[in-house]
Structures are given as structure tokens and as C-alpha cells.
Amino acid sequence: MKIVIESIPHASQRYPTCGDWWVDEQGVMQIRVSSEMGDLSGFLVAIHEQIEAKLAMSRGVTVQEVDDFDKAYELAHRQGNTLDGERLDNSEPGDDPACPVFREHQFATGIEMLICSQFGVPWPAHADAVESLP
Secondary structure (H helix, E strand, O other): OOEEEEEEOHHHOOOOOOEEEEEOOOOOEEEEEEHHHOHHHHHHHHHHHHHHHHHHHHOOOOHHHHHHHHHHHHHHHHHHOEEOOEEOOOOOHHHOOOOOOHHHHHHHHHHHHHHHHHOOOOHHHHHHHHHOOO
16 A cells, blocks of 8 residues: 655645645555645545545445545535625535535544644644635
């Protein structure tokens, strides 16, 4: 198994998200996290993405299903739930029970929270770093 994790500018993400995963043509799991979050939050989001991706794939959820849901969710939030172009809430596609990786996202978030606590960082501080992205 090969996993490539890169920190990239938030504006370079495939869609408005702090973390993204997919499998490329060579079968390599690709993970991208938004660099503006900082090193620790980027590390935590990267772990979250790995767990979510591996669980999703083991349960037969495709990258296309996740991408389609996430992109539609983000588009709906940006068009129908905005104030001057900013989202009014900080919900994520994976928090919607209709999301194809709802269970996987919730589990990955739990692990992310546990690791965050081991660094002595309060969860709200990490959440602020993630939610501060445009």
C-alpha cells in the first residue's frame, strides 16, 4: 500500500474542503490537506482522511460516490446557506446522515479527537483552525 499526503493551499483543493482523499490510476491513496490550518491540524486531518478512506473502501463505498455527495453538499451550502459568500454554519458533508461515508467520517472524527487530546490541544482550538478556512 502506498499513501501520499500533501499539504496544499486551500484554494488548490478539488472543492472547498480542508481534507480530501482519492485513489489515483496507480492505486495510490492520495490525501491533500489545506496548508493554512497549520502543521498539527493538517496532521490530524490527514489521519482522519486515511481512516475514513480505508474504512469507506473496505465497505465498498466508491471515491465517486463520496466526491459526488461532498461536492453537491458544499455547493448547496455555498449557494443556499451563505451570508456575503461565507457559510453560516461549519457543518461538513460527513456530518449529514445521508452521506455515503457518514459512519466512517464519524469514527475518523473520534480518532482525530483522541489524537488531538494527546497533543494537549483542546478540540475547539483545532476546530477553529479547520473552520477558519475560506
